[in-house]
Amino acid sequence: MSDRPADDRFERPTVWSNPSSRAQGTTPGSFAARPEIGGPRSFCSPDTPGMPQPSDRTAWDFMPPGWTPPRAGETRWTPPPGWTPVTQLDFARLGVVTAEMARVAEREPHLTPEQVRDEVAAGRLVIPANKVHLGHRLDPMCIGRASRTKVNANMGASPVSSSTAEEVEKLRWAERWGADTVMDLSTGGDLDATRDAIVRNSTVPIGTVPIYSMILGRRIEDLDADVILKGLEHQARQGVDYFTVHAGVRREHLPLVRRRLIGIVSRGGSLLAKWMLVHRRQNPMYELWDEICEILRRFDVTFSIGDGLRPGGLADATDEAQLAELETLGELTERAWRHGVQVMVEGPGHVPFDQIEYNMKLQRRLCHGAPFYVLGPLVTDIFPGYDHITSCIGATAAAYHGAAMLCYVTPKEHLGLPKKDDVKQGCIAYRIAAHAADVALGIPGTRDRDDELTKARAALNWEKHIELSFDPDTARAYHDEDLDVDTDFCAMCGHDWCSVRISKEIVEFTSGKDADYAWRQPKVTEALSAEQREILERRGVLAPEEIHRLASKTRSRMGAATGQKASCHSDYADDEEALRLQEDELRAEPASR
Ligand code: SF4
Numbered sequence: 001m002s003d004r005p006a007d008d009r010f011e012r013p014t015v016w017s018n019p020s021s022r023a024q025g026t027t028p029g030s031f032a033a034r035p036e037i038g039g040p041r042s043f044c045s046p047d048t049p050g051m052p053q054p055s056d057r058t059a060w061d062f063m064p065p066g067w068t069p070p071r072a073g074e075t076r077w078t079p080p081p082g083w084t085p086v087t088q089l090d091f092a093r094l095g096v097v098t099a100e101m102a103r104v105a106e107r108e109p110h111l112t113p114e115q116v117r118d119e120v121a122a123g124r125l126v127i128p129a130n131k132v133h134l135g136h137r138l139d140p141m142c143i144g145r146a147s148r149t150k151v152n153a154n155m156g157a158s159p160v161s162s163s164t165a166e167e168v169e170k171l172r173w174a175e176r177w178g179a180d181t182v183m184d185l186s187t188g189g190d191l192d193a194t195r196d197a198i199v200r201n202s203t204v205p206i207g208t209v210p211i212y213s214m215i216l217g218r219r220i221e222d223l224d225a226d227v228i229l230k231g232l233e234h235q236a237r238q239g240v241d242y243f244t245v246h247a248g249v250r251r252e253h254l255p256l257v258r259r260r261l262i263g264i265v266s267r268g269g270s271l272l273a274k275w276m277l278v279h280r281r282q283n284p285m286y287e288l289w290d291e292i293c294e295i296l297r298r299f300d301v302t303f304s305i306g307d308g309l310r311p312g313g314l315a316d317a318t319d320e321a322q323l324a325e326l327e328t329l330g331e332l333t334e335r336a337w338r339h340g341v342q343v344m345v346e347g348p349g350h351v352p353f354d355q356i357e358y359n360m361k362l363q364r365r366l367c368h369g370a371p372f373y374v375l376g377p378l379v380t381d382i383f384p385g386y387d388h389i390t391s392c393i394g395a396t397a398a399a400y401h402g403a404a405m406l407c408y409v410t411p412k413e414h415l416g417l418p419k420k421d422d423v424k425q426g427c428i429a430y431r432i433a434a435h436a437a438d439v440a441l442g443i444p445g446t447r448d449r450d451d452e453l454t455k456a457r458a459a460l461n462w463e464k465h466i467e468l469s470f471d472p473d474t475a476r477a478y479h480d481e482d483l484d485v486d487t488d489f490c491a492m493c494g495h496d497w498c499s500v501r502i503s504k505e506i507v508e509f510t511s512g513k514d515a516d517y518a519w520r521q522p523k524v525t526e527a528l529s530a531e532q533r534e535i536l537e538r539r540g541v542l543a544p545e546e547i548h549r550l551a552s553k554t555r556s557r558m559g560a561a562t563g564q565k566a567s568c569h570s571d572y573a574d575d576e577e578a579l580r581l582q583e584d585e586l587r588a589e590p591a592s593r
Helices: 088-094 099-107 113-122 164-176 191-201 225-238 251-257 267-279 289-299 320-338 353-366 387-401 420-441 448-458 462-467 472-482 499-506 530-539 544-557 575-587
Strands: 150-155 181-184 206-208 242-245 302-305 343-347 372-375 405-407
Touching: 088 099, 088 113, 099 113, 150 164, 150 420, 164 181, 164 191, 164 420, 181 191, 191 206, 191 225, 225 242, 225 289, 251 267, 251 320, 289 320, 302 320, 320 343, 320 353, 343 353, 353 372, 353 387, 372 387, 387 405, 387 420, 405 420, 448 462, 448 499, 462 472, 472 530
Parallel strands: 150 181, 150 405, 181 206, 206 242, 242 302, 302 343, 343 372, 372 405
Antiparallel strands: none
């Protein structure tokens, strides 16, 4: 019973769904809003006062012409005679669960195939799966607020660096480090061959910005309807799963960027702005929108409607130009749904931390819940070289407040073309952001591995601790850099100060003798693998020989003979004796001072 004055007492917020399927731990649930799959909020942060409320419309309010609404006693719309479904959205509107929806439900165990179908029909979930790519190696996945937060990795050859083989290698690397989709943003080399190789080799959906290849060998001024439509059809035939099309930048928006510190930072947005100024005409992508929709529908390519006016610095965030474009993105979403095309919408960019929630919730309202796919956002501009960190702080907030997919940023952002290790750093930073948000949102099962790792850590079971780590090689290398034996402490605090070891002595459960975490045999760490050695070498602090010499010294200082575990006094008490001592201690009267 607390003896604090009544005014100082506090209450814990309501705890909703449990993010751990095993209901483990003393914090069993999430403080986020009550989950509402099948509604506009799905998994959702509580609203700060003044935030835009969700739209009360969905893709059901933007049906293609000729469909008949359900009559009394019916639940489904009826398409016009002779109409055949093509896209996942078409099938969902008919009430059909496709093989891709069933696969998505397997990969998102908290969703049933019917829930996946219903979210696709509402326009809140997309399954980017070009029919051509499905004929190769694509493993269908989904993007939407009812599912776990996804991560995209960008790659692509530039005119000054990289090649097709290198890009395919980066694709494999991005898949290994957890990218859910990959965008090929090549602007140099053999664009067609690189795109083809990436589509054929990928198990994840591939996105592109088709305008890049449309202007190769031609001036932007010479872009016309024929080039645009043929270019889109060519890439759709190759199997690209989603297209970024910057149709939302309109001529009337251009005066709004004049006062910005950094103008237009989207490549597609700046190219189309130049086209509009030269020709004194509307954005051709906007004017051709209905024809573009028909091409995408034939192959079930998903739109990723580009934000050509995204802010390129904190000072330009949430300005008139950005929000005017966002309103047009909402209009384009409605028009694409009328063609049966799946839609996600792209978002910023560089946004101060306090403005992120507003940006996410405004998009949810204006685009009627269509998945929001955001770049970062970066929450500060002064850390070039570390923008994977500045942006993954923003990305965590974005995912918590409404983004469905996060486009990674690497340490090379603003500075150069990412190499393999930059891709890894970006992927890991963004897996952290996505996972942190999913746990906070209370998506069922998302915390299971965290809880397992906590148990392994409490039991000082290093093998399991490292096996459960997202990057076991790096975790093992860092552990062994200082202490190449697995014992009841690590080099961070040392034996006498290891609170986990002391706690392990106090409570039976955390004694490491829990059945799942039995740790009876002395263990000697395996020698480092070549990959782990490389991680240490890349750190450039000590040569591997030096690290091992120091680690061996530590081990012998701890009294370990060659090939044996260093001992500490918790090893001297057997299970029963440890338990008896703990119970005696717990029963003992507090000592007087
Ligand atoms: S020594 Fe410190 S960091 Fe290492 S296991 Fe013990 S408490 Fe954790």
